[in-house]
Each structure stands twice: as C-alpha cells, then as structure tokens.
Amino acid sequence: MDFKEKSSNVSNKKYQELIEIPNAVIFQLDKEWNYIALNKKWTDITDYTIEEALGTPFLSYVKAEEQSSVEEQLKALLEGSGDGILKEFKLVSKQGKEEKVHLFLKIDFDKNQEIASFSGTITGLSSRKTNIEAFHNNIINYQLISENISDMVAVLAEDGLALYASPSHTTVLGFELDDYVGSYPLKHIHPDDWENMFHFFHKMVSTWSTLGIEYRCMNINGDWLDLEMKGTPIKGPNGEIQVISVSRDITARKKAEEELRQTTIKFETLIASLPYGVKVEDATGEVTLFNDAYLNIFPKSNTLDDQQLLVNEAQHMMKDYDSYLREKKNITKNLQTHRSEEIQLINGRTIERDSIPMMDGGLFDGYLWIFEM
Numbered sequence: 001m002d003f004k005e006k007s008s009n010v011s012n013k014k015y016q017e018l019i020e021i022p023n024a025v026i027f028q029l030d031k032e033w034n035y036i037a038l039n040k041k042w043t044d045i046t047d048y049t050i051e052e053a054l055g056t057p058f059l060s061y062v063k064a065e066e067q068s069s070v071e072e073q074l075k076a077l078l079e080g081s082g083d084g085i086l087k088e089f090k091l092v093s094k095q096g097k098e099e100k101v102h103l104f105l106k107i108d109f110d111k112n113q114e115i116a117s118f119s120g121t122i123t124g125l126s127s128r129k130t131n132i133e134a135f136h137n138n139i140i141n142y143q144l145i146s147e148n149i150s151d152m153v154a155v156l157a158e159d160g161l162a163l164y165a166s167p168s169h170t171t172v173l174g175f176e177l178d179d180y181v182g183s184y185p186l187k188h189i190h191p192d193d194w195e196n197m198f199h200f201f202h203k204m205v206s207t208w209s210t211l212g213i214e215y216r217c218m219n220i221n222g223d224w225l226d227l228e229m230k231g232t233p234i235k236g237p238n239g240e241i242q243v244i245s246v247s248r249d250i251t252a253r254k255k256a257e258e259e260l261r262q263t264t265i266k267f268e269t270l271i272a273s274l275p276y277g278v279k280v281e282d283a284t285g286e287v288t289l290f291n292d293a294y295l296n297i298f299p300k301s302n303t304l305d306d307q308q309l310l311v312n313e314a315q316h317m318m319k320d321y322d323s324y325l326r327e328k329k330n331i332t333k334n335l336q337t338h339r340s341e342e343i344q345l346i347n348g349r350t351i352e353r354d355s356i357p358m359m360d361g362g363l364f365d366g367y368l369w370i371f372e373m
Helices: 010-014 040-046 062-079 128-136 141-147 168-173 190-207 251-273 292-297 306-311 322-335
Strands: 003-005 026-028 035-039 084-094 098-109 117-122 154-156 162-165 211-218 222-235 241-249 277-284 287-290 337-342 348-362 363-372
Touching: 026 062, 035 128, 040 084, 040 098, 040 117, 040 141, 062 128, 062 363, 084 117, 098 162, 098 190, 141 322, 190 211, 190 222, 222 251, 251 287, 277 292
Parallel strands: none
Antiparallel strands: 003 035, 026 035, 026 117, 084 098, 098 117, 154 162, 154 241, 211 222, 222 241, 277 287, 277 363, 337 348, 348 363
C-alpha cells in the first residue's frame, strides 16, 4: 500500500495490519481528528490529493447536515462509550459531489493505554446496489443449497458487503434478510472482535484459502451469540473477488465448555484439598489427576520415574504386588466398585483403597482411586 503521512512519527506498519481492501480509504487521525495518513483511494473518492487533505479536519469532508451526529459519536467514543464507530454518512468531494460511504473507526492506544490516534476505513457505497443486483442474477445455485440447511450461508463482496444471506440468518439472528443484504455484517460483530475479523478476512483473500474463525455477534434482541465461521474466497461472475461464509451458532457449546472448565477447576481444587490420596484415570488408564496426599502415601522410588510411579504406585511398597495388580485389572475390566479394600505393605502398614468407576451418560469415563493410611 502506498501511504503518505504528515509526520515521520506515524508508522506505516500499523496501517498495513489493517485489511487492504482495494476499494476503501485507509486513514489515521490525530487526537484532534485531523488526517495524518491516507492511502490513494482517498483521491479516487474525494478528488482531493493526499497532500491537500493531510492536516485537515475529518469532519470538514462530512456533509454539513450530518457533521453534528458524526461529531457526537466521536465525542462519545472519547468518553469511553463503545470501542469504535460503524456508521454510514455522506462524504463531500472537491467538486461538491456527495458520496454515501461506510465508516469504520477505532481508537489507537499507546503503551500506557492513553489515546494516541484514531484509525479506520472509509468505503464508498455507490456501487452497492449494482453489486447486489449483479449477484442476484446468478443467485439460483446458492439458493438450491443454502436455503435447505440450518447453517447461515452468506456471500460477501471483497469489502465485506453482504450480497446474499440464507434464510437461516433470520432464524438465528432475527434480522430480516432485506435489512441484512446490502449491509456490512461487521456492525453486528462485537467490537473486541473487529480487528481479528479484519485480519481474518484479509488473510483469507490474500492467501486464497479457506479459513475459520470464532467471533461474537449480536442478535436482534441485543444478545451476544458465539458463532463459528468458515470463509472461502471465490471469483464472481465477472472475475471480482467474493467470499462464501458458512456460520453456525456455537453459543450452547461455548457455554458447556466454560461450565466444564469451571467444574474441572472446582474438582481439581477439591481433590487437592482432600487429606487422603486421590488418583484419577481416564477410560484408557491414563492418569489425568492426582493430589499431594497421593504422593505422600507413595513416595517416589529411585527405580521408578514419575510416570511409572503414577501407574504402578505400589510396586516398590507392596507385599504381594502381582496379586494387587491382578485385582486392579479385574476391577477395571468389570467396572467394579470397591470400598475400604485393605492392602498390605512391605513395611507392615496397611492402606485402604476405594475403587470407583466414573460414568458419563451411562458410558464408562475412567476410574477414581482413593487411598487412605
């Protein structure tokens, strides 16, 4: 990308991290909302040269009647209301021509989390209707497939404009298709996920490969849903770049994963606090969890490494290890539950062992072994 900047202190690298869509202005503003960096697309849209625009106010190019509403959003952003701006307004060219554009703007923070600047993109929308109509002339092949599956299928233009959306978008998100098609779905995405989505979109197109991403999307009721999307770049009827996206709602799965994670943390905390030795094995016999009390009961032998100790805890301490091993295999093979089983050690001491099979939905999930002196 060919950037020109007002100050040498502004780094090109920062902007190259943004998606390089060829039909969008990529810009940076200083803290007073003056342009300090622009790419060549600026001249294509406004007829102003980059040199003419650098150092001038962002708002001076916004249609007069819309300046106050845009300024209000900028001020709200400074006051901490939201993480960025997604807005459509009219940009005024050098000849006074009005061009409807889509704005994406976010705050750039320095290492001290202070506001350093603003950056974003401006996308012209004059060709939006033409692009959608051109796509609809070739839509039947997508409809045959996408309208009969529960996943959300969409076709996006290179700049992210929704050219087509399957009916499942209404089912999952609640938006009417007439409102969704012809808009930028980014406005429904959680602000914290915007940058990742930009990078994802850019990488997918630049490497011409199918990629996946998870992100949060707001439905019509204002609730955040966790979505999983796979995107594939394709060539449109006239050679233009398009993206087929297939998304599904994974909110329930993410919730279950988090609940499992929290349960696991609680379980591990409980096990660690118990005064007796505990060892957990999965269905294959692999040790997945043990506590310090277990290691106190079965101190490590010089002839055993850590893994051998966990699997064969009593080998160097057992009075009749072969008998012990046969009994353990019989217990696990038949999914038996044993309570307070006494085991004799070489030093004359006795330990008690509980053997408890763990079941998950009726399926064997492993064994819980409890040892007490």
